[in-house]
Amino acid sequence: MVVDINSISWKRGEDWILRDVSWHIRRGEHWSLVGLNGSGKTTLLNMICGYLWPTSGSVSVLGETFGRCDLRELRKRIGWVSNSLQEKLHQENTAKEIVLSGRFASIGLYDHITPEDEARAEGFLRLMRCEALMDRAYQTFSQGERQRILIARALMASPELLILDEPCTGLDLLAREQLLEMIDKIAQDPHGPTLIYVTHHVEEILPCFTHTLMLKKGEVFHSGPTPSALTTEQLTDFFETPIALKQQDERVWLSLV
Numbered sequence: 323m324v325v326d327i328n329s330i331s332w333k334r335g336e337d338w339i340l341r342d343v344s345w346h347i348r349r350g351e352h353w354s355l356v357g358l359n360g361s362g363k364t365t366l367l368n369m370i371c372g373y374l375w376p377t378s379g380s381v382s383v384l385g386e387t388f389g390r391c392d393l394r395e396l397r398k399r400i401g402w403v404s405n406s407l408q409e410k411l412h413q414e415n416t417a418k419e420i421v422l423s424g425r426f427a428s429i430g431l432y433d434h435i436t437p438e439d440e441a442r443a444e445g446f447l448r449l450m451r452c453e454a455l456m457d458r459a460y461q462t463f464s465q466g467e468r469q470r471i472l473i474a475r476a477l478m479a480s481p482e483l484l485i486l487d488e489p490c491t492g493l494d495l496l497a498r499e500q501l502l503e504m505i506d507k508i509a510q511d512p513h514g515p516t517l518i519y520v521t522h523h524v525e526e527i528l529p530c531f532t533h534t535l536m537l538k539k540g541e542v543f544h545s546g547p548t549p550s551a552l553t554t555e556q557l558t559d560f561f562e563t564p565i566a567l568k569q570q571d572e573r574v575w576l577s578l579v
């Protein structure tokens with residue numbers, strides 16, 4: 323089991339931020355995590371990475387049960403690509419240095435780099451179609467290029483679980499579709515990580531995301547195979563407004579009715 327979360331709740335003051343959330347992710351599955359602003363997605367991811375502890379319930383990730391494992395070691399096996407990471411990186415580092423730093427989970431490069439590390443970094447930059455950007459400083463990149471470099475950086479650590487936290491935020495249509503194509507390639511790699519793809523936009527849920535967890539006001543609204551989640555009925559209930567749904571290329575496109 324990649325993620326085994328049983329009935330977790332998290333209370334702050336009088337508010338339940340998460341309530342009775344269970345989530346079971348098996349190897350071979352890739353999940354999308356959908357929720358409106360404030361539904362508890364980031365809180366749930368913080369629990370998976372061991373940065374927050376549930377008030378009740380149990381969390382086990384990659385076979386390690388929280389409370390009985392070394393969280394620092396476990397975190398090395400999990401990649402989390404989020405927009406907040408962008409601000410922490412050294413803006414003057416080149417794309418290649420940023421990717422290489424992922425090998426050591428460091429901000430900046432302090433460790434000894436081997437020719438194999440360099441070759442792997444270049445390979446991931448090629449995979450993310452950034453080979454032409456390798457030697458340019460991070461601060462000069464567009465949002466789409468930054469996201470691709472951050473994903474290459476995360477892959478450098480060979481994570482078993484990779485969380486992509488709203489990677490398409492701020493991307494134009496073309497940049498979004500290009501990034502989704504690359505994410506699809508990562509998902510198709512049988513030796514690649516299990517993916518959790520976090521989004522507000524169901525249009526971004528590719529067919530490679532076999533399962534979907536819909537979180538609403540801190541509770542599981544729906545959890546299961548993606549086709550069972552992305553129906554007119556479910557989405558109308560989820561958004562609390564009538565939704566029209568169009569299927570195209572095994573993706574759904576929404577409009578209000």
Ligand SMILES: Nc1ncnc2c1ncn2[C@@H]1O[C@H](COP(=O)(O)OP(=O)(O)OP(=O)(O)O)[C@@H](O)[C@H]1O
Pocket residue numbers: 334339357358359360361362363364365366
């Ligand atoms: N430490 C905290 N103390 C009190 N409330 C908190 C704390 N952390 C989060 N919350 C609240 O919990 C709710 C869920 O927050 P969370 O960031 O998990 O949502 P989210 O689904 O990631 O939202 P978004 O899509 O906007 O990023 C919000 O109402 C937030 O204000």
